[in-house]
Amino acid sequence: MFVSAENGIQSSSPSETSVVILGTAAALADFEHANTYLAVVRQGRYWLVDCADSPIGRLQQVGLDPLAVSGLIITHFHPDHVFGLPIYLMGLYLLGFFKKRVRREPLAIYAPVEALQLVRAMVGLFQMQSWTDMFSVEYHPIESRPGWVVTEDADFSIVSTPTHHSVSSIALRFLAKDTGHSLVYSSDTAPCPEVEALAWGADLLIHEASGAGFGHTSAAEAGAVAARANAARLLLVHYFADAKSRLLAEAQRSYSGPVQIAEDLTTYAW
Numbered sequence: 277m278f279v280s281a282e283n284g285i286q287s288s289s290p291s292e293t294s295v296v297i298l299g300t301a302a303a304l305a306d307f308e309h310a311n312t313y314l315a316v317v318r319q320g321r322y323w324l325v326d327c328a329d330s331p332i333g334r335l336q337q338v339g340l341d342p343l344a345v346s347g348l349i350i351t352h353f354h355p356d357h358v359f360g361l362p363i364y365l366m367g368l369y370l371l372g373f374f375k376k377r378v379r380r381e382p383l384a385i386y387a388p389v390e391a392l393q394l395v396r397a398m399v400g401l402f403q404m405q406s407w408t409d410m411f412s413v414e415y416h417p418i419e420s421r422p423g424w425v426v427t428e429d430a431d432f433s434i435v436s437t438p439t440h441h442s443v444s445s446i447a448l449r450f451l452a453k454d455t456g457h458s459l460v461y462s463s464d465t466a467p468c469p470e471v472e473a474l475a476w477g478a479d480l481l482i483h484e485a486s487g488a489g490f491g492h493t494s495a496a497e498a499g500a501v502a503a504r505a506n507a508a509r510l511l512l513v514h515y516f517a518d519a520k521s522r523l524l525a526e527a528q529r530s531y532s533g534p535v536q537i538a539e540d541l542t543t544y545a546w
């Protein structure tokens with residue numbers, strides 16, 4: 277499902293350089309809002325950032341082949357950001373099996389050091405590595421340091437910074453190699469200088485807006501971060517549905533650029 281351009285923010289098909297918002301909810305999902313996770317896309321290939329919900333069907337719904345995954349990044353180990361991982365891995369396994377496309381290269385999973393240990397333990401509970409023709413998974417730790425180079429591939433270079441949350445968490449910056457454009461995703465955080473620095477001059481800043489305090493950010497604070505970072509556009513995610521109608525006006529009080537409230541299963545070019 278695609279939406280038309282609004283507030284100067286383009287939406288597009290997931291074939292070009294884009295981000296697909298697979299869910300928009302803060303920790304409390306509802307029937308219209310899955311927990312926040314997203315796919316960063318270049319020509320049909322995608323990086324999955326966090327893994328909520330049941331991703332296989334959601335990826336298919338936005339026109340992505342789930343098997344075209346470049347890698348997976350988990351920002352932190354809270355249930356709403358990781359609970360879809362086991363069924364996602366099982367889905368990739370079964371899709372490959374049924375399409376006779378057994379994945380030969382390992383699937384890379386990146387996460388902050390503490391989160392990575394817990395992700396490994398969670399995946400390990402299901403003993404998937406004993407399944408016939410199961411692809412292997414490689415685990416890569418992300419250090420809690422500003423400007424940490426997570427990885428790079430033919431499409432993107434990816435950098436992280438630690439955020440201010442109740443557990444160790446990271447924000448991410450994707451630089452598209454062919455266009456030089458950049459996308460920054462705050463994940464969960466209180467407003468902080470680390471995210472501001474990472475978001476400096478970003479073409480699109482995706483910031484959480486679940487409310488002020490307790491390691492989170494309000495829409496007005498997200499607008500202020502976007503303004504201080506000189507970001508070109510702001511997209512709000514990780515919000516509570518009952519606050520949705522207020523978010524746009526709140527963000528616009530502190531940020532004069534284009535703002536949009538992300539909708540589930542919507543693709544945004546950047």
Ligand SMILES: [Zn+2]
Nearest residue numbers: 352354441464
């Ligand atoms: Zn969290």
